[in-house]
Amino acid sequence: MTLAPRRGLFILLEGCDRTGKTTQVALLKEALSKLEHPVTSKRFPDRSTTVGKAIDGYLSSALNLEDRAIHLLFSANRWEAVQEMKRTLMEGTHIIVDRYSASGIAYSVAKGLPLDWCRDPDRGLLRPDLVLLLDQPISIAANRDGWGEERYERVDFQERVRSCFHDLSTHQDWKLIEAARDIPTVHTDILRHVQEAIQRSSDPGPLSFDLWQ
Numbered sequence: 001m002t003l004a005p006r007r008g009l010f011i012l013l014e015g016c017d018r019t020g021k022t023t024q025v026a027l028l029k030e031a032l033s034k035l036e037h038p039v040t041s042k043r044f045p046d047r048s049t050t051v052g053k054a055i056d057g058y059l060s061s062a063l064n065l066e067d068r069a070i071h072l073l074f075s076a077n078r079w080e081a082v083q084e085m086k087r088t089l090m091e092g093t094h095i096i097v098d099r100y101s102a103s104g105i106a107y108s109v110a111k112g113l114p115l116d117w118c119r120d121p122d123r124g125l126l127r128p129d130l131v132l133l134l135d136q137p138i139s140i141a142a143n144r145d146g147w148g149e150e151r152y153e154r155v156d157f158q159e160r161v162r163s164c165f166h167d168l169s170t171h172q173d174w175k176l177i178e179a180a181r182d183i184p185t186v187h188t189d190i191l192r193h194v195q196e197a198i199q200r201s202s203d204p205g206p207l208s209f210d211l212w213q
């Protein structure tokens with residue numbers, strides 16, 4: 001009898017714009033690969049799908065959509081990835097994800113949409129095993145080169161997104177990562193949390209399709 005492999009962990013990095021998520025996802029992936037953990041990464045929005053192309057048009061301001069319509073497209077973009085993510089995790093590969101449902105909620109709540117309404121379309125999605133919230137004062141991000149090029153890069157808006165991330169994190173066991181430090185220090189901190197999670201979950205149990213439930 002062949003035993004099924006121990007399933008992979010769904011590791012999520014969240015945070016406001018320019019908190020270094022993309023850099024940290026790449027470093028974490030490299031570090032876990034070196035430690036011989038099967039690992040892959042993914043980011044949302046996934047702009048490669050039909051839904052993702054519409055989202056990309058919206059983000060680059062080529063397309064205008066109602067706030068609720070774009071919110072539902074972001075959610076659909078996560079739902080359409082579920083089967084592929086499930087397969088990858090069940091094969092024993094960890095997935096490091098750059099943004100997910102919390103971004104969906106935080107950015108739409110920052111536009112003024114009600115929290116419950118924002119959460120509803122994502123109810124029952126695959127739940128992450130570990131959430132790392134990269135956090136820093138918005139003034140630090142706003143001093144980075146190129147700030148203001150993206151649709152959402154405005155200080156007042158990002159302040160509201162940050163505050164929503166904080167509200168979401170208080171109800172859950174998220175790890176708050178102080179992102180205003182040098183890249184290797186932040187990486188070491190993240191890797192420590194991830195290694196602890198991997199060690200803790202010698203048997204991570206079945207996948208949970210109960211996000212926000």
Ligand code: 2DT
Binds near residue numbers: 017074103105152
């Ligand atoms: P990147 O710059 O990280 O590609 O993000 N966003 C993202 C939402 O408004 N809702 C969502 O559900 C997700 C996943 C955050 C592009 C922008 O899209 C926002 C920034």
